[in-house]
Amino acid sequence: MTQHIVSGAFPFSAIVGQDEMKQAMILTAIDPGIGGVLVFGDRGTGKSTAVRALAALLPPIQAVEGCPVNSASPEQCPDWAEIGSKNVISRPTPVIDLPLGVTEDRVVGALDIERALTRGEKAFEPGLLARANRGYLYIDEVNLLEDHIVDLLLDVAQSGENVVEREGLSIRHPARFVLVGSGNPEEGELRPQLLDRFGLSVEVTSPKDIDARVEVIKRRDAYENDNGPFMQHWRLQDSALRQRIVAAKQALPLLKTPDSTLRDCAELCVALGADGLRGELTLLRAARAQAAFDGDAVVSRVHLAAVAPMALRHRLRRDPLDEAGSATRVARAVDDLFGPQRAAAE
Amino acid sequence: MMLPPLDPWARALLVLRLLHVDPVGLGGLWLRARPGPARAAFSAQLASLPLAQTRIHPGIGDTELYGGLDLSATLGAGRLILRAGLLAEAGVLTLTMAERCPPGLAARLGQTLDARGCALIAMDEGAEPDEQLPAALADRLGLFLCLDDLPLAAVSETISGDFNAARALLPHVVLPATVLADLAITAAALGIGSLRAPLLACVAARAMAALNGHDTVQPEDAQRAVELVYAHRATVFPEPEEPQQEQTEQEPEPPQDDTDQGQSDQMDIPEEILLEAALAALPRDLLAQLAAGQSTRATANSGTGAARKGNRRGRPLPSRPGRLDGRNRIDLVATLTAAAPWQPLRRAQAPHHAALHIRPGDIRVKRFQETSDRLLIFVVDASGSAAMARLAEAKGAVELLLAEAYARRDHVSLIAFRGEGAELLLPPTRSLVQTKRRLAGLPGGGGTPLAAGLKAAMEVALQARARGMTPSIALLTDGRANIALDGTANRALAGEDATRMARVLCAQNTPALVIDTGKRPADALRDLAVVLNGPYIPMPRADARKLSVAVGAALDA
Numbered sequence: 080m081t082q083h084i085v086s087g088a089f090p091f092s093a094i095v096g097q098d099e100m101k102q103a104m105i106l107t108a109i110d111p112g113i114g115g116v117l118v119f120g121d122r123g124t125g126k127s128t129a130v131r132a133l134a135a136l137l138p139p140i141q142a143v144e145g146c147p148v149n150s151a152s153p154e155q156c157p158d159w160a161e162i163g164s165k166n167v168i169s170r171p172t173p174v175i176d177l178p179l180g181v182t183e184d185r186v187v188g189a190l191d192i193e194r195a196l197t198r199g200e201k202a203f204e205p206g207l208l209a210r211a212n213r214g215y216l217y218i219d220e221v222n223l224l225e226d227h228i229v230d231l232l233l234d235v236a237q238s239g240e241n242v243v244e245r246e247g248l249s250i251r252h253p254a255r256f257v258l259v260g261s262g263n264p265e266e267g268e269l270r271p272q273l274l275d276r277f278g279l280s281v282e283v284t285s286p287k288d289i290d291a292r293v294e295v296i297k298r299r300d301a302y303e304n305d306n307g308p309f310m311q312h313w314r315l316q317d318s319a320l321r322q323r324i325v326a327a328k329q330a331l332p333l334l335k336t337p338d339s340t341l342r343d344c345a346e347l348c349v350a351l352g353a354d355g356l357r358g359e360l361t362l363l364r365a366a367r368a369q370a371a372f373d374g375d376a377v378v379s380r381v382h383l384a385a386v387a388p389m390a391l392r393h394r395l396r397r398d399p400l401d402e403a404g405s406a407t408r409v410a411r412a413v414d415d416l417f418g419p420q421r422a423a424a425e
Numbered sequence: 426m427m428l429p430p431l432d433p434w435a436r437a438l439l440v441l442r443l444l445h446v447d448p449v450g451l452g453g454l455w456l457r458a459r460p461g462p463a464r465a466a467f468s469a470q471l472a473s474l475p476l477a478q479t480r481i482h483p484g485i486g487d488t489e490l491y492g493g494l495d496l497s498a499t500l501g502a503g504r505l506i507l508r509a510g511l512l513a514e515a516g517v518l519t520l521t522m523a524e525r526c527p528p529g530l531a532a533r534l535g536q537t538l539d540a541r542g543c544a545l546i547a548m549d550e551g552a553e554p555d556e557q558l559p560a561a562l563a564d565r566l567g568l569f570l571c572l573d574d575l576p577l578a579a580v581s582e583t584i585s586g587d588f589n590a591a592r593a594l595l596p597h598v599v600l601p602a603t604v605l606a607d608l609a610i611t612a613a614a615l616g617i618g619s620l621r622a623p624l625l626a627c628v629a630a631r632a633m634a635a636l637n638g639h640d641t642v643q644p645e646d647a648q649r650a651v652e653l654v655y656a657h658r659a660t661v662f663p664e665p666e667e668p669q670q671e672q673t674e675q676e677p678e679p680p681q682d683d684t685d686q687g688q689s690d691q692m693d694i695p696e697e698i699l700l701e702a703a704l705a706a707l708p709r710d711l712l713a714q715l716a717a718g719q720s721t722r723a724t725a726n727s728g729t730g731a732a733r734k735g736n737r738r739g740r741p742l743p744s745r746p747g748r749l750d751g752r753n754r755i756d757l758v759a760t761l762t763a764a765a766p767w768q769p770l771r772r773a774q775a776p777h778h779a780a781l782h783i784r785p786g787d788i789r790v791k792r793f794q795e796t797s798d799r800l801l802i803f804v805v806d807a808s809g810s811a812a813m814a815r816l817a818e819a820k821g822a823v824e825l826l827l828a829e830a831y832a833r834r835d836h837v838s839l840i841a842f843r844g845e846g847a848e849l850l851l852p853p854t855r856s857l858v859q860t861k862r863r864l865a866g867l868p869g870g871g872g873t874p875l876a877a878g879l880k881a882a883m884e885v886a887l888q889a890r891a892r893g894m895t896p897s898i899a900l901l902t903d904g905r906a907n908i909a910l911d912g913t914a915n916r917a918l919a920g921e922d923a924t925r926m927a928r929v930l931c932a933q934n935t936p937a938l939v940i941d942t943g944k945r946p947a948d949a950l951r952d953l954a955v956v957l958n959g960p961y962i963p964m965p966r967a968d969a970r971k972l973s974v975a976v977g978a979a980l981d982a
Contacts, residue, residue, distance in 0.1 A: 121618055121619070122560065122561065122564045122618075122619050122621075123564055123618070123619025123620045123621040123622070124619075124620065125620070127539065176536070178529075178532065178533055178536070179528065179529040179532040179533065181487075182487075182754070183754075184754065190757075192749075192755070193499070196499065196500065196783065198780075199780045199781065219532060219536065220528070220532045220561070223528050223529070223532070264856065264858045285618040285619065285620060286620075289609070289610055289613055292609050292610075292612075292613055292620065292623070293605070293606045293609040293610070295609075295620050296605055296608070296609045296620065296623045296624060296627065297602070297605060299620075299624050300600065300605060300624070300627050303450075304596075304600075304631075
């Protein structure tokens, strides 16, 4: 049997189209505080490809060697973890897969049965939440995730800490991660509570344009059958993008946010009737990240308008009898509020 | 020049040859066949594949798939024994009873397939069109073969020969850019939204070329690839027919006329041949459906996402002996209690072992009882003049109920009856998106085949119960039955049939309620409600909100 040698994930820059999805992922890489991305769309549109490609774009983190929760310094390591080394090494940002049908034990961690039974020791075996600390947690088919796992994730995402009180163990460790989810809305809806947890939400469809479709096939074919030159070409583009992300990260604290922009944020959210204040906060953060990425010094309406659909579309109160999609409603509200100014700015 | 279409067994043999050449690249095979001589013959041929073959079943657990601690062996030996998972070593996985594959397993196998970790042969034994492979897997498996209705007499030859030459040639096969573009355009013309399909067709075309000893993919290679990869995925008929993509699962293609005009303008000959080849290979029922402008069958497994019985939450039940297979949780106290009485005996048997003596038989697993999901089946009268208004309100009520479904764990289904029979408009679902797509346009008018409506409802209810849901029926009508089950306009017989169906429903213990939307309450409907043993709610001016409140209240009571 022949097996072509394919090395590395499909490069992020080589993804054809799907600009909104790529934009959302770049923004969350610039500012993880935005709170993750939800990608909803049809099968075979490159949702998982994009998430796996994202890992290559993320700048590495500094972590203690062998620490189960990727602590930044030896003092922060949890006391239950038996770590031999005190070296701080540079390692890729963790992107952890949370498979469907995963058990609660594997998510939060549990008694290390192996050691309990063979050596009679009570030890904690960290779960996926520990490994995802300071990184990304990716859930494919997030809308099919069982409810009790969703409850658990909501709780941990809110507190940033994983508390395990079971089977005689009492353990807590930090679990701050960015949630990235993907799914097909026809297979089931997502609970509003979990929906709200995602900072940005994008909808992807198969490209309609024949040329774009042909280009997708061409690149994927090159990736699989002509891997070396293909990766060489796109890796350059990826690294240019990564540098831009790193630069944007550094520029982020220096950005100026005028009061008028804050006002615009609030007005937009009020006009749309978005629940809670998380909408405003995410909208502002995303707009700041967008401004930093664009190399601008001041956050303006242009940036707000660019990120408004992805930051707000999943926060609108759902009206089942309204035929228009929520993205259209956001776009309409943006036009109503900012329309004249945007035209003037251009 | 176009090759003639293959006869079924030749097609099966070609599939086998392709699997010999590049099993992992192709993802694998979706084999739809009930047990029978043809399938047995085919399976025997499959055994000659050069890769390690492993059979898995839909109930397989994570420990078996991914490996891990072998608890029984560890306990028995008193030292750590790890076991490799099936996915780590497998070349070809054979999934039996693939139509029962749960979404979780489909997602995990899908991830493995995406990582090119294995090839999967999904043995789909579904008897009905609505029992089939989860779409997440069907999308990733390159080849499709249906061996139903194939008599043993058609099984003529077997494959033989050496595929080493083809395998050696495969990495050097060149796929010309024009052929690649043709494959992509053909997929779009057939309404195949997923971009995995053209990619798999490229792989198949290369394998086909390698098989035929071509070092460049020839048009006939591409043609066979299209026949094998595209035929079962088609969702639209590539003729300028009326647009009908409402109910298709994939994103509707751009307006069909555009594509077609584009084709007639710039299409070169090979592409036309590809399209024709795909059409010639379409399964017969699919062809008829497409030609009639109906939806395809790519709908079965959607909308039932969360309908599984859980065993990790709910009210606790006493624990019971079991194996730790990755899905059960150990009840540590019960396990120790079970092991305790045996300690002196076991210590005497193995004095050198100081720690607790725990045997596999001592393991107790936790159990939980969970209430199942509810399914609400709306049976709506679409006959007569008031049909449109009533249907519209029923649709509104369905969507309102779905909007709160996440909280109440409800699924909703909608059946309309009119003219001579009933039609399942919305299979059980929790998806608002799907509901909107399906309920977009509904016909109305004609007679009142009440019995047919109830019968359809009963079928849906039975299926739902088999999936672990609790069905209830809400009947919305204003009139008396006037069409009997056999389609004749006989008022007396129609009434009798309706009463009979109601009695069957009642005997099956399916809760039901009757909502009378007529201006004046009808005695016949009141009697029907009595037979159904359910509440009778007169509601002369039904509106969506009132309706959803009334139904919710009646069912919660």
